[in-house]
Amino acid sequence: MVKKFLILVLVLVFLVPGSVALADYKSEYSLTYNVSPAFPWGMGVEYFADIVRDRTDGRINIRGYGGSTLAAGQQTMIFPLVTTGAIDFAFESTINLSPQVREFNLFSLPFFFEDYNAVDAVLNGEAGQMILDKVETMGVYAFGWGENGFREITNSRRSIATPQDMGGLKYRVVGSSIFIDLFRELRANPLTMNWAEATTAFQQGVVDGQENPTVCVLIPLRIWEFHEYITLWGATLDPIVLIVNERIFNSFTPEDQEIVAEAAAEALYFQKMLTRYGLDDGTAQEFIDAKIADGSDLGYAKNFLETWKLEDGTNDPIRFLESQGMHVTVLTSEQKAAFREITQPVYNKWISRIGLDVYEAALRDME
Numbered sequence: 001m002v003k004k005f006l007i008l009v010l011v012l013v014f015l016v017p018g019s020v021a022l023a024d025y026k027s028e029y030s031l032t033y034n035v036s037p038a039f040p041w042g043m044g045v046e047y048f049a050d051i052v053r054d055r056t057d058g059r060i061n062i063r064g065y066g067g068s069t070l071a072a073g074q075q076t077m078i079f080p081l082v083t084t085g086a087i088d089f090a091f092e093s094t095i096n097l098s099p100q101v102r103e104f105n106l107f108s109l110p111f112f113f114e115d116y117n118a119v120d121a122v123l124n125g126e127a128g129q130m131i132l133d134k135v136e137t138m139g140v141y142a143f144g145w146g147e148n149g150f151r152e153i154t155n156s157r158r159s160i161a162t163p164q165d166m167g168g169l170k171y172r173v174v175g176s177s178i179f180i181d182l183f184r185e186l187r188a189n190p191l192t193m194n195w196a197e198a199t200t201a202f203q204q205g206v207v208d209g210q211e212n213p214t215v216c217v218l219i220p221l222r223i224w225e226f227h228e229y230i231t232l233w234g235a236t237l238d239p240i241v242l243i244v245n246e247r248i249f250n251s252f253t254p255e256d257q258e259i260v261a262e263a264a265a266e267a268l269y270f271q272k273m274l275t276r277y278g279l280d281d282g283t284a285q286e287f288i289d290a291k292i293a294d295g296s297d298l299g300y301a302k303n304f305l306e307t308w309k310l311e312d313g314t315n316d317p318i319r320f321l322e323s324q325g326m327h328v329t330v331l332t333s334e335q336k337a338a339f340r341e342i343t344q345p346v347y348n349k350w351i352s353r354i355g356l357d358v359y360e361a362a363l364r365d366m367e
């Protein structure tokens with residue numbers, strides 16, 4: 001009898017795929033991100049969770065929690081929560097991880113990236129790989145790059161076209177010290193604040209301005225309700241990374257690991273293209289429109305674009321902000337050069353912190 005039972009168990013173990021591993025799987029995996037689900041961050045996350053659930057036949061069920069609620073709003077404390085396993089996955093801005101991973105500050109060096117070609121050269125190049133490799137020595141797997149975007153300044157007081165225009169204005173910045181240094185060099189008055197409190201601060205006029213990417217944050221936030229002026233200065237770039245606790249990832253079967261990694265790469269690219277919609281050379285729009293046409297955006301991109309269509313049915317971020325009454329200033333390269341020169345001390349202080357090797361690799365990538 002015992003023998004027969006053992007044989008039955010063995011047969012079940014070997015014949016039912018995934019049955020052994022399933023015993024170790026959690027019924028739900030948590031994933032944290034910093035903003036509301038109505039932003040492209042949330043769409044990247046839901047898209048990722050959907051395709052993973054679908055391709056693993058429900059074995060891996062990821063649940064996204066927006067607003068950094070799993071960290072009580074403390075957006076710069078996400079990394080330790082993932083490395084210790086308190087949270088399983090994070091879809092997170094590199095700024096929010098930069099207090100623990102100093103290399104991420106590369107992207108906040110002011111006016112370092114000329115355009116999206118330079119960004120992609122670095123993210124997909126030697127420097128990008130060095131940074132991901134570094135992260136993977138710290139207890140997590142990193143699946144690659146999504147994007148919050150080039151961070152632009154808005155305020156309720158005046159148009160900004162020269163560094164002098166910044167003087168005395170109070171700006172909310174993320175709690176990452178390179179931003180304090182940047183805004184101080186411009187004689188502005190930076191205040192660090194978690195995103196969880198930032199919207200209220202804009203509403204109540206506690207600060208005059210803030211900086212965040214156009215499509216990924218400012219449009220879904222409806223920034224025009226608080227600030228009349230926006231300057232496209234592209235001072236800093238804010239990539240997003242998708243990371244998972246190493247022990248959790250190792251608990252998946254090799255087959256499931258492959259599914260998750262592939263889904264992550266697809267979701268990150270989808271989110272990055274959505275974020276660049278109308279801002280790059282047309283690559284993003286072409287990619288997203290094709291996905292909407294065949295339904296493979298799962299409705300996420302379609303629904304998002306519906307929320308900010310112009311009267312002619314197109315989605316042009318700059319024209320859309322103007323249609324909402326904003327004064328848009330686009331810096332010329334000479335105007336940018338003036339900002340770059342004044343903020344040079346940020347480089348002097350931060351290159352050694354980031355690591356000269358990573359900085360130089362990034363310069364080589366951009367050549």
Ligand code: X2X
Pocket residue numbers: 034035075093095096148174194195211212213217
């Ligand atoms: O807090 C911000 O400004 C945001 C939403 O862009 C980040 O998470 C870095």
